[in-house]
Amino acid sequence: MRPESDAWNRALTGEPDGLSRIDTPSLVLDLDAFEANVATMARLARERGIGLRPHAKTHKCASIARRQLQAGAVGLCCAKLGEAEALAAEGIEPLLITAPVSAESKIARLIALNARVRGLAVVVEEPENVKALGEAAAAAGQTLDVLIVNDVGSHRFGVPTVEAAVELGRLIAEQPALRLGGIQGYAGRIQHITGYEERRLLSRSAAAHLGAVRDALREAGLPCPVVTGAGTGTHDFDHEGGVFTDLQVGSYIFMDADYDAVALTPDGSRRFSNALFVLTRVTSCQHDGFATTDAGSKCFALDGPPPRIARGAPQASRYGMFGDQFGKVELPDGGRLPVGTLLTVVPSHCDPTVNLYDAIVCVRGGKVEAIWPIEGRGRTD
Numbered sequence: 001m002r003p004e005s006d007a008w009n010r011a012l013t014g015e016p017d018g019l020s021r022i023d024t025p026s027l028v029l030d031l032d033a034f035e036a037n038v039a040t041m042a043r044l045a046r047e048r049g050i051g052l053r054p055h056a057k058t059h060k061c062a063s064i065a066r067r068q069l070q071a072g073a074v075g076l077c078c079a080k081l082g083e084a085e086a087l088a089a090e091g092i093e094p095l096l097i098t099a100p101v102s103a104e105s106k107i108a109r110l111i112a113l114n115a116r117v118r119g120l121a122v123v124v125e126e127p128e129n130v131k132a133l134g135e136a137a138a139a140a141g142q143t144l145d146v147l148i149v150n151d152v153g154s155h156r157f158g159v160p161t162v163e164a165a166v167e168l169g170r171l172i173a174e175q176p177a178l179r180l181g182g183i184q185g186y187a188g189r190i191q192h193i194t195g196y197e198e199r200r201l202l203s204r205s206a207a208a209h210l211g212a213v214r215d216a217l218r219e220a221g222l223p224c225p226v227v228t229g230a231g232t233g234t235h236d237f238d239h240e241g242g243v244f245t246d247l248q249v250g251s252y253i254f255m256d257a258d259y260d261a262v263a264l265t266p267d268g269s270r271r272f273s274n275a276l277f278v279l280t281r282v283t284s285c286q287h288d289g290f291a292t293t294d295a296g297s298k299c300f301a302l303d304g305p306p307p308r309i310a311r312g313a314p315q316a317s318r319y320g321m322f323g324d325q326f327g328k329v330e331l332p333d334g335g336r337l338p339v340g341t342l343l344t345v346v347p348s349h350c351d352p353t354v355n356l357y358d359a360i361v362c363v364r365g366g367k368v369e370a371i372w373p374i375e376g377r378g379r380t381d
Helices: 003-011 031-048 062-070 081-088 104-114 127-139 162-173 196-219 350-354
Strands: 026-030 076-078 095-097 120-124 144-149 178-185 226-229 276-287 290-293 308-311 318-321 327-330 342-346 359-364 367-373
Touching: 003 359, 003 367, 026 031, 031 062, 031 359, 062 076, 062 081, 062 367, 076 081, 081 095, 081 104, 104 120, 104 127, 104 144, 120 127, 127 144, 127 162, 127 178, 144 162, 162 178, 162 196, 178 196, 196 226, 276 350, 308 318
Parallel strands: 026 359, 076 095, 095 120, 120 144, 144 178, 178 226
Antiparallel strands: 026 276, 276 290, 276 342, 290 327, 308 342, 318 327, 359 367
């Protein structure tokens, strides 16, 4: 928590020079770009006749989840049970937990959450987990919705074959307290492939497998109303085969330096704008050619390309780390930056960067408009 910093930023709300006075480092959301991104994805989904089930792992923020629901989303996804609990406490529903919940302690929490959330569902892949969930739901006098998660190439989890999915579906049907809601398949490994056509071909293969699972379940007399998966990287063509009922898009609301290199349209044009930034200030510049800032590796997730400077430094400048607490701006031609210079930096990977902050400072036209808490920060449980 950083109450003093957040209080300072909150006090700047509505001030004409609020953005220039913001306490740093801070996570900042450009509301105009964010709202345009939300509206664009919602419009595409409507035009293509497919639903959106955005993934809250990207933002972990109830204020953003509400805006996605208001734009027409059929629900929100959560990567972990703790994330779902955090959003449910703010009234966000329906929620789909996109990873299996199998530990005894977590099953107890899941059943408690199911009692107070409309439209809660969780994915399953293991027979023993299905039995444990069925017994727990029955003991609580509940019905729990489950989706079969399928491995479509990432090998992180998911049943590997059509036959295994049908066998698991039959087991679910034997549990009076469980209801089979459909299937999930997330091809996470292909979302950041830079080439449009290569990504499209791999996505078709994943969708074809899910279509085969769906058809086999129905042939076995089992329901499969939902086929969910996909992501920002494959959003432009995952509707084409008619397999998916909804898309688990996440990064589209923010974008990041990693997605900057991914062609999301056939001609490579930018459909979504960078909306999420880390604001940092120069704190020292005693040498030619580089400056020190107040945002180091504790302010950025670093599992992708280097963060990119969007504003505040010469075009050829590069951002790097000067340790945990400090950043380094490498300046062209031996240049210098005055102490206090405000830099706007695009994070490498938006999802884990958000998890490093307690709140998002929302700005529009140079003014601080709101401070949104990140309720799911740290909820990796």
